[in-house]
Amino acid sequence: MLAFLFYVILFVIVIAGLILAVPLLRRYLVTNQILKIFRKMLPQISQTEQEALDAGTVWWEGDLFSGKPDWKKLLAYPKPQLTAEEQAFLEGPVEQLCAMLDEWKITHELKDLPPEVWQFIKENGFFGLIIPKQYGGYGFSALAHSEVVMKIGSRSGTAAVTVMVPNSLGPAELLLHYGTEMQKEHYLPRLAKGLEVPCFALTSPEAGSDAGAMPDFGIVCRGEYQGKTDVLGMRVTWEKRYITLGPVATILGLAFKLYDPDRLLGKEEDLGITLALIPTNTPGVNIGRRHYPLNGAFQNGPNSGKEVFVPMDWIIGGQEGVGQGWRMLMNCLSVGRAISLPATSVGAAKLATRTSGAYSRVRIQFKTPIGYFEGVEEALGRIGGNTYMMDAARVMTAAAVDLGEKPSVASAIVKYHLTERGRQAINDAMDIHGGKGICIGPRNYLGRTYQQIPVSITVEGANILTRNMIIFGQGALRCHPYLLREVNAAHDKNPDSASMAFDEALIGHAKFTLRNTANSLVYALFGNHIKDNAPESATPETATYYRQLARFSASFACIADIGLMRLGGSLKRKERLSARLGDILSMLYLCSATLKRFEDDGRPDSDLPLLHWCMQDAIYRMQQAFDEFLANIPGHFTFVGLLRILVFPLGKRCKPPVDALTHEVARLMMVPGAVRDRLTAGIHVPTAEHEPMADLEQALRCVIECGAIEAKLREAVKLHKITDHGDGQIAQALQLNVITAEEASLLEKLKDLRSKVIKVDDFRPDLESETKDLRNAATGNSNTAMSAKGAINANYTISNDVTDEADGANIVSAGNSTKTTSRKKSNPVTEESKTIETIK
Incomplete structure (x- = not known):
């Protein structure tokens, strides 16, 4: 038997x-x-979804999805470097622009950039960063673009948005990739020189994230244009909102659905999403009104048109561009997601790092710097660690774009995680600054950034959508070595080719799954002893992290495959499960960037606390995401139990950063030096007198210099040599020879600087600054005009003194921002503003 x-x-x-x-x-x-x-x-995939899946390229995130990342390949990528020309631009025009910016005046009084700043931006080619030199632009790298936006963003969110939008998803980039030669030669030089101000209109009131549902449409027809009859074109009707630079734009990029009921272009009636460039002075274009996004003074507003005749050659790419709009947008989206928004978020995080570290050392409570309290240390550690990892991911992703990649999945990862970590950094900074952070005014260097952070969370794909649907939902198909091939085979209408393609992909997929299932278990048990899981060049401090990432990469590939097989198309609707898988892929990417940064920086020992904090925090988060996924995946407890054994055969052994490590990171942020400078490199640090950040920087240096002197004072007080605990303490210490005259002078300087740092702005009872006198000056009262001129030149009075600053620039803003005409006009300098400029 x-x-x-x-x-x-x-x-x-x-x-x-x-x-x-x-x-x-x-x-x-x-x-x-x-x-x-x-x-x-297989779920139904719409045309817009398919074009989104087909857009962009797969880069390092594909290695992470393979279950066996090739660390040698990652580390072999050269360290991203700026050219001499790019560095000179950052040190020249960008620094000059930052010095011209006063975010308080911009947001509180002007509600716009000052006219001279607009002019400086245009004249110095800030709108032409990505436009090639042959068209009059700079042709800068993605890294340089990122550095420019980051530096400006650390000074003024308004100016950063104004500069980044023309260089992000908009007319310039779309023209570069898809425009006709005639369109390029006409528009690109004008855009580069600031002769045209561009905007791009995609979002409709009823179609935000679901762009495929946009109600805006055009009908192919023949009409009259510039005296010519029978011109082939379209009558376009639209209503758009949230359009940055829209109120001041001279050229409008517009997305709409195009229909051809009379078959003037061919056999099809529904031609698909199409993009056109429309001068805003075209009859019927309604533009100029503004939104007011959370005290952000950047120009943003709605626009609309009804049956506006648009000649066919205004379509981007000409007639061949008909119906290609969504593909164009998806292929160009990587710049906005991968460059601009991460750059502004990193700028905000670096601002939080530099100011919070200094403030925590300068501010004294209970006779102790507040940064020495463990609660504040915890927040400081998060700020510093997040900033280190964010900057690493920003640079690595920009470098990928410069290598010719259009990393659609990586761009979604950095858009979501860098904006969220930027928000965390600013929130922590606000907690540390306390009352100084929440009282808005010219001396508050955090408040406006805090208010405007939700803007970056919302735009270019809202973060809830990005995390729950895009990172893994798109990443699974794009990054998986076989899944997209299986999907394409399933959509193939030819039975023979579909069968052969599916068979080849399926066999490869089966081998892939078996390998990663085995590796998930083996690496979890013995990964620390498998040398191949770390590059030979790895140091003992980093080798363990490479091996942990290799282990979790294999586990991720295994669990993702099993989850896809278990849930099939319903995983698209199980958004929280999809989000957790996306979190794992994201942590793998962010950790890879952090290790790459440490290597590129030359492995400085002084940066090890930052590296350890970032890696331990992210790996712990990754472990938690695995645990939450396994706790919520549908299935019999035996099935889930087997999955848990594959991932955690020895249990959950990864721990978050310990308090001692957080303490090290916090202390690095409170001391001037190479680590602090590297961590905040690339932001604008003001040096002009009476700049709040300049006072803070000076106070930090002074408090370090006075450390030994203050220790002598404390000892003398302890021994009862000094009995004065008030303003006379320094004088008494000098009289008793506890300190020298030079030391007394230094302590007095520190006392004055501390006072400047901790003081906050106050205003008249009606919360108005002194601009009324300047309004009188603008109407011709010479005595008031002289008084106003003095107020402009006077230093700002802080804390308990009444504010006497006035520049009247809000009059200029009023002249510009109240226009609601149906077509765009140039920004005229009003008679009032001319008078103000004369006063200045």
């Missing part, structure tokens, strides 16, 4: 082996049956 059973089993194995080994038999008996099931499981 046993012999018979043995032969039966052997026969089954041989038959199964033959079936699997012979492609024709395998396809007929196995693959085609699985293909039928797969087609039933």
